[in-house]
Amino acid sequence: MTTAVAHDDHHHGAPSGIKRWLFSTNHKDIGTMYLIFALVMLFLGGGAAMLIRAELYMPGLQILDPDTYNNMVTNHALIMVFGVVMPAAAGMANWMIPMMIGAPDMALPRLNNLSFWLLPFGAAMLIISMFAPYFPGGGTAVNTGWTLYPPLSIQAGMGMDFTIFTIHILGISSILASINIVTTIVNMRAPGMSWFKLPLFVWAWLLTGLLLIMVMPVLAGGVTMLLFDRHFGTAFFDAAGGGDPVLFQHLFWFFGHPEVYVLLLPSIGILGMVVPTFSRKPLFAYKPLVYSMMCLTALGMVVWAHHQYTVGMSQTVTTYFMIGTILISIPVGYMLFSFIFTMWRGSMSFETPMLFAVAIVLMFSFAGVTGVMLAVVPADLQYHDTYFVVAHFHYALIPGALFGIYAGTFYWLPKWTGHMYNERLGKIFFWWTTISFNMTFFVQHFSGLAGMPRRIVDYSPIYMEFNVISSIGAFAFGLSHLLFLYIIIQTVRGGKKAGDKPWDGAQVGTPGLEWTLSSPPPFHSFETPPLVK
Amino acid sequence: MSTTSDHYYVPEPSRWPIIGASGVFIILFGLILWMNGVNAGMWITALGMVWIAYLFKGWFGEVISENLSGDYNEQVDRSFRQGMFWFITSEVFFFLTFFGCLYYLRNITLPYLGGEGYLGASHMLWENFTYSWPPLSLPDGSGYVEAKHAMGPGGIPLINTIILLSSGATLTWAHWGLKKESNRQLVLGLLFTVILGVSFFILQAYEYGHAYTEMNLRLDSGIYGSTFYMLTGFHGLHVTIGTIMLIVMLGRAMKKHFTVHNHFAFEGVAWYWHFVDVVWIALYIFVYWL
Numbered sequence: 065m066t067t068a069v070a071h072d073d074h075h076h077g078a079p080s081g082i083k084r085w086l087f088s089t090n091h092k093d094i095g096t097m098y099l100i101f102a103l104v105m106l107f108l109g110g111g112a113a114m115l116i117r118a119e120l121y122m123p124g125l126q127i128l129d130p131d132t133y134n135n136m137v138t139n140h141a142l143i144m145v146f147g148v149v150m151p152a153a154a155g156m157a158n159w160m161i162p163m164m165i166g167a168p169d170m171a172l173p174r175l176n177n178l179s180f181w182l183l184p185f186g187a188a189m190l191i192i193s194m195f196a197p198y199f200p201g202g203g204t205a206v207n208t209g210w211t212l213y214p215p216l217s218i219q220a221g222m223g224m225d226f227t228i229f230t231i232h233i234l235g236i237s238s239i240l241a242s243i244n245i246v247t248t249i250v251n252m253r254a255p256g257m258s259w260f261k262l263p264l265f266v267w268a269w270l271l272t273g274l275l276l277i278m279v280m281p282v283l284a285g286g287v288t289m290l291l292f293d294r295h296f297g298t299a300f301f302d303a304a305g306g307g308d309p310v311l312f313q314h315l316f317w318f319f320g321h322p323e324v325y326v327l328l329l330p331s332i333g334i335l336g337m338v339v340p341t342f343s344r345k346p347l348f349a350y351k352p353l354v355y356s357m358m359c360l361t362a363l364g365m366v367v368w369a370h371h372q373y374t375v376g377m378s379q380t381v382t383t384y385f386m387i388g389t390i391l392i393s394i395p396v397g398y399m400l401f402s403f404i405f406t407m408w409r410g411s412m413s414f415e416t417p418m419l420f421a422v423a424i425v426l427m428f429s430f431a432g433v434t435g436v437m438l439a440v441v442p443a444d445l446q447y448h449d450t451y452f453v454v455a456h457f458h459y460a461l462i463p464g465a466l467f468g469i470y471a472g473t474f475y476w477l478p479k480w481t482g483h484m485y486n487e488r489l490g491k492i493f494f495w496w497t498t499i500s501f502n503m504t505f506f507v508q509h510f511s512g513l514a515g516m517p518r519r520i521v522d523y524s525p526i527y528m529e530f531n532v533i534s535s536i537g538a539f540a541f542g543l544s545h546l547l548f549l550y551i552i553i554q555t556v557r558g559g560k561k562a563g564d565k566p567w568d569g570a571q572v573g574t575p576g577l578e579w580t581l582s583s584p585p586p587f588h589s590f591e592t593p594p595l596v597k
Numbered sequence: 598m599s600t601t602s603d604h605y606y607v608p609e610p611s612r613w614p615i616i617g618a619s620g621v622f623i624i625l626f627g628l629i630l631w632m633n634g635v636n637a638g639m640w641i642t643a644l645g646m647v648w649i650a651y652l653f654k655g656w657f658g659e660v661i662s663e664n665l666s667g668d669y670n671e672q673v674d675r676s677f678r679q680g681m682f683w684f685i686t687s688e689v690f691f692f693l694t695f696f697g698c699l700y701y702l703r704n705i706t707l708p709y710l711g712g713e714g715y716l717g718a719s720h721m722l723w724e725n726f727t728y729s730w731p732p733l734s735l736p737d738g739s740g741y742v743e744a745k746h747a748m749g750p751g752g753i754p755l756i757n758t759i760i761l762l763s764s765g766a767t768l769t770w771a772h773w774g775l776k777k778e779s780n781r782q783l784v785l786g787l788l789f790t791v792i793l794g795v796s797f798f799i800l801q802a803y804e805y806g807h808a809y810t811e812m813n814l815r816l817d818s819g820i821y822g823s824t825f826y827m828l829t830g831f832h833g834l835h836v837t838i839g840t841i842m843l844i845v846m847l848g849r850a851m852k853k854h855f856t857v858h859n860h861f862a863f864e865g866v867a868w869y870w871h872f873v874d875v876v877w878i879a880l881y882i883f884v885y886w887l
Contacts (some may be wrong), residue, residue, distance in 0.1 A: 079610050087610035171676040174614055174656070181618035189622065201633065206808045222633050225646030229625040236621070243683040251675050252605070277687045288825065295632045297741070297817025298827070300698065303722075304737035306820030308706035311698060378714070591604055 078587045089173035090587065091158045094180050098155025099473075101183055102148050103549070106478040109143035110542050112136045117504075118537035120212050122588040131197070134207035136221075139194060141210035143325065146234045147190070149465045150182055153330035154241050156472050159480065161245065163585060164263045164576025166594045171247040179241035186233035189226050196223030201311070208575045209519055210324040211316055212287065214301035214309045218294050225294070228287045233482045242273035242280075249273075254563045256596035260351060262269075264336025267558040268329040270574040275329075278365070279322040283503035286315030289586045310375050312559025317368035325364040327461060329357065331468020332399055335421050337575065339403050343410030344569040353402045356395035361597050363392050373444045381508070389439035390511065400425055415567075416490030419458055420471035423498050424463045431459035439583045449519070452512025458505045469550070470497075477555050478562035493551060503537030606668045613656040618649040655726055657845075660860075665854065668727040668825055674861050681865040685872050688835075692876050695828050701881060702820055710736055721820035744822060750886040753804045753874040757797050758881050760837075764793035765874045768843075775855055775863065783855070787847040791869070801833050828884055835873045842866045 088094050117137050119128045128136065158176065161171055170176045203221015217224055240489045248271045253262075290312065292298040299305025301312050340347045347353065348381075367388040371379060377385075403425050412418070434456040438444050447453060472587055477485050511530035516523055523531065565571065565579040577596070581589050624645030630638025663669065708714065711728030723736035731747040746753070771786025808814040814825045846866050849855065855863050 083610050087612050089608050089610055168605045172680055173607055174611050175680070178614035178617050181615045182621065185618050185622040190624070222629070225629040225632060230623065231628060233621060239687050243680050243687070246683055247676050247679040251672065251679055277683055278690050280819055281687045282694045283692035285691055289698070290821075291632075292816070292823070292827070297815075298823035299741060299819045300818075300827075302708075302740075303710060304735065304739075305823070306702070306707055306710065306732050307823070308702065311701055311706065314701065315694065315698070330887050454878075491690050531670070578830050588607070591607075593605075 070381070086237070089169070091162050091170045091173065091176065092480075092568040092585065092587070094170075094176050095155045095158030095160075097180055098151045098158060098183075099309050101180075101187075102155060102469075103552070105143050105147035105151070105187065107549075109148055110545060112140035112143065112540050113538065116140060118566050119521060119533040120531050121144035121524070122530055122531075122537040123523050125522060127513075130521045131205045131207050134519065135194060136205050136225075137519055138209050139190065139435075142190060142230070144461075145210065145323065146231075146238075147183070147187055147222045149327045149461070149469065150234075150238055152469045153178070153272070153327075153465075154245075156265075156330065156334070156469070157241075157245050160476065160576075160578060161248060161266055161269060162252065163578040163581060163589055164266055165249065165252060165257050166590045166596065167248060167252035168588065168591050168593075170244050171252050172244050175240055176244050179237045182233050182237035182240075186230050186237065189230040189233060189366065193223040193226030193230060196226055197221055202415070207587060211313075211320070212290065213316070214290060214293065217290055218301065224289065226232055228291050231287050232284055236287025238276050239280045242276040242526075243267055243440050246273040246277070254590065254593045256335050257566075257576075260354070261573055261574060261596065264347065264350070264353065265330070265333035266576065268336070268356060271357055272326050274331045275322045275361055275364070276553065279319045279326075282315055283319035286312060286319070289315075289320065294437075310372070310377075313372050313375060314369065317371045321368040321371065322361075322364045324359060324460065327465040328468075331424065331471075331575075332357065332471040334468045334475070335403055335424060338417045338421045338475050339406045339510055340417060340572050340574075341475070341567045342421070343407045343412050344572055345406055345410040346572055347574060348402050348405035348408075350574055353399060356398040356402075360395040363388065363395065364440070367392065370439055370444075373441050374448045386415050386439055386441050390436060393432060393436055400429055400432075406517045415470040415474075415487060416485075416494055417475035419491065419494045420474070424471070427459055427463035427498075427502075428465075428589050431456055431464060434459065443555040447512065449517055450512040450520055451516045453510040454518050455505045455508035455512055458508075462501055462505070467497075470494075473552070474565075477552070478566040479578060479581075479583050479585070480555050481507065481559075481584075482562055483555050483559035484562050484566060485559065489547065489551050493547050497541060500537045500540035500544060504534050504541055505537075507533045507537075522523065522565045603670065605670065606663070606673050608663070611656075613652055613659070616648065616652045617656070620645050620652055623648060626847060646681070661849070661854070664859070664862075669859075674859070677861045679864065681861075685868060688872065692828075692831070692879075695824070695831065696879060696883065699824050699828065702824065707732060707820070724734055731820065731821040732819065738819065740764060741819045742813060742815055742817050744818040746812045746814070747821065748808065748812070748814065748825060752883070753807075754801050754881060754885045757800050758877065759806075760793050760797045760800070761874050761877045763870055764790045764797070768794065768870055771850075772863070772867060775860055776857060778857060780850065780853060783850050786846065787843060787850055791840060791843050791847055794836060794843060794870075797836055798833070798840065801829070802835075825884060828880055832873065832876050832880055835876070838869050839866070839873050842869065 078090070085092060088097070092371055115128060116133070119126050119133055148284065157247060158170065161167075197205045199222060202223065204223075205221070206220055206223040206227045208217045208224075212224075212227070249262075249266055289298065289300040293301050299307040301307050301309045336347055336353070367385055369381065369385045369391045373382055373385075403421070407422075414422070431555070434452070438447055438453065438456055474485060477483075507530045511527045513536075514527065515582055516527045516530075562583045564582050566583065570579050577590070577594060580594075603858070623870065624642050627641030627643075627645055628640045631642060632638070707728045707730070710723065711726055713728070726734070727735040731744075733744050733747065735741055735743060767786050767789040771783050774782025774786055812823065815822050846863050849862065868871060
């Protein structure tokens with residue numbers, strides 16, 4: 065692959081000061097802002113999680129009243145899903161996709177900035193929702209969990225309106241970002257960058273973007289109906305008026321289940337970059353891997369009701385959703401085997417991104433196994449709404465989404481900043497998070513199987529040992545992120561100079577053009593499209 | 598259009614996106630206050646609307662002048678087209694949500710409430726409720742204003758169907774005019790389309806008034822009123838937005854902004870209008886007729 069990075073004379077370097085950041089049209093700057101936003105929200109959502117674990121450290125009420133506890137549960141989920149994982153993945157897409165496919169920028173740079181700036185305003189709305197109970201006539205806190213099921217969400221106070229509009233704002237943001245990313249991938253590839261030369265990360269984001277374009281409007285419609293039921297007397301979710309609360313559950317999970325893949329796929333894409341690099345071997349079965357991602361995307365759209373086995377759907381319906389859900393383990397299993405076979409007989413080395421990648425393959429499989437258990441209707445009737453479910457989806461989302469983002473951060477930090485991060489600290493961070501994460505959530509399988517219900521502020525003393533272990537693990541997990549912050553600041557401010565291609569295996573497999581640029585890359589890259597041979 | 602740039606146009610830093618994001622925030626914040634009985638909320642929402650109107654004028658004005666000065670090459674044009682395509686796709690899913698709800702309520706929820714099927718447990722709750730569509734009497738109408746009549750397919754809805762279908766035709770006729778470089782046909786076609794769009798809007802407003810005052814069919818008339826107003830209301834909102842976009846296109850056509858090879862804005866609006874058209878046909882069949 066050869067490239068010519070021509071610098072145009074009518075474009076100058078970075079604009080300075082406030083204009084550069086507030087009014088940006090540069091994909092790298094917007095990507096940076098996305099990542100900083102996600103990092104800030106990570107600490108906010110993490111703070112909520114710490115409060116939850118502190119409350120659950122002992123049976124009985126410790127520090128939170130039940131309403132506030134449920135509000136923390138709600139906002140922990142909303143912040144982590146909409147404020148951390150999605151923006152972080154979008155930030156990486158912004159940074160990397162144009163550089164990988166040889167584009168001068170995102171296809172619609174101003175729209176790109178709009179998608180970003182909606183996020184802080186959405187976050188402001190979310191934070192206001194937490195304080196709404198203290199307003200005059202504010203009513204109860206948003207105590208429904210992130211699923212916002214009626215009728216509880218119809219009875220909740222003013223905070224619910226803020227939460228609903230938060231979802232609207234963040235939803236618009238991610239629809240616009242997805243439109244932009246999909247258009248960029250389809251329209252902005254450099255000549256010769258054909259579909260099956262695309263890095264796996266680009267494929268992953270193409271499918272993520274398509275999913276978001278299809279499912280985000282459904283959630284927007286659903287919460288709009290919720291708003292109308294709350295204020296304008298409609299009867300969508302009220303059986304007395306001919307409506308159905310279960311309808312909301314269908315709408316929510318029609319969005320909510322694909323959302324899981326929205327969170328997962330970008331990380332699978334990052335794995336597809338990291339594993340070949342540190343195995344020094346091309347990705348095993350790249351094309352079938354892409355097909356299996358497509359398969360996952362399609363199947364993911366039609367299995368949503370496995371979240372609602374207990375609401376009284378007919379046996380035919382639950383059987384269909386059970387079979388569909390179990391089928392998903394085929395493409396997912398395929399992906400994981402693909403990564404394992406990429407490592408097989410590779411010349412492996414274990415830098416921090418690779419450590420995370422190996423951990424993801426291992427621990428995400430664990431979530432896959434409990435996922436199959438939960439997919440089976442008769443079994444799920446026992447597990448439903450217990451800590452077993454909590455353990456399952458934290459094993460899915462922390463390794464499956466968050467660790468992927470950590471792997472991507474360590475993998476690309478040298479490219480973004482031009483400095484190598486401190487490898488020793490990176491490894492400490494990896495072991496610290498992995499051990500404390502497992503300590504937090506592994507025991508929740510047991511407390512769940514023993515019958516501990518989720519989303520309840522108090523619990524029977526028989527579950528105490530599990531919860532003490534879990535809380536200590538959670539505090540350690542939370543604390544580890546201060547080290548993460550420290551490593552990032554340290555790397556941004558200085559450190560060993562990173563070469564254009566800081567990883568010697570980076571050109572193996574199907575990388576994009578990102579390694580042909582300098583580290584850090586110039587403010588405008590690829591103004592003249594490079595030719596990919 | 599003078600010359601076409603050989604580079605992909607990457608705009609200079611722009612203040613519009615952050616204005617847009619803050620405008621959305623102001624509107625929604627005002628709406629929340631307003632819905633919760635704080636009247637100042639209405640003024641905050643109005644302020645946000647003005648803010649957004651300023652945004653549209655500024656942002657689109659900037660894009661138009663960039664386009665006229667020849668900054669955009671074919672690839673930029675493709676980006677706009679694909680962006681519009683995916684935007685309409687997301688709108689399709691937004692409407693599918695409400696049609697899906699209608700389907701679900703009519704085929705699953707209400708029959709169950711009427712006691713059908715082995716899960717028809719609600720029969721124990723409201724034994725006198727029998728299901729028929731439209732459900733003018735509700736399982737428990739105490740919290741609702743029950744409608745007197747259902748909306749039929751004849752009369753205004755039929756006229757509106759004819760209006761919207763012909764507006765699709767006049768818009769295509771305008772497009773043909775653009776293709777054969779007849780500006781007169783383009784302007785006339787757009788003018789007819791705008792007139793038809795506005796007439797649709799007026800008739801729909803009249804129909805709503807009629808439904809509210811005489812038929813007692815309201816937003817709070819239970820599930821029939823809810824689905825009726827949700828579907829037709831969001832469609833009406835899209836017709837309004839589409840008509841405003843058509844008026845802008847009419848103005849631009851009169852200024853001769855469009856050429857045979859450079860008229861994405863017109864086409865984007867045309868796609869949007871046809872989409873609104875198709876939604877209406879589905880509405881007419883599933884909401885008014887069946």
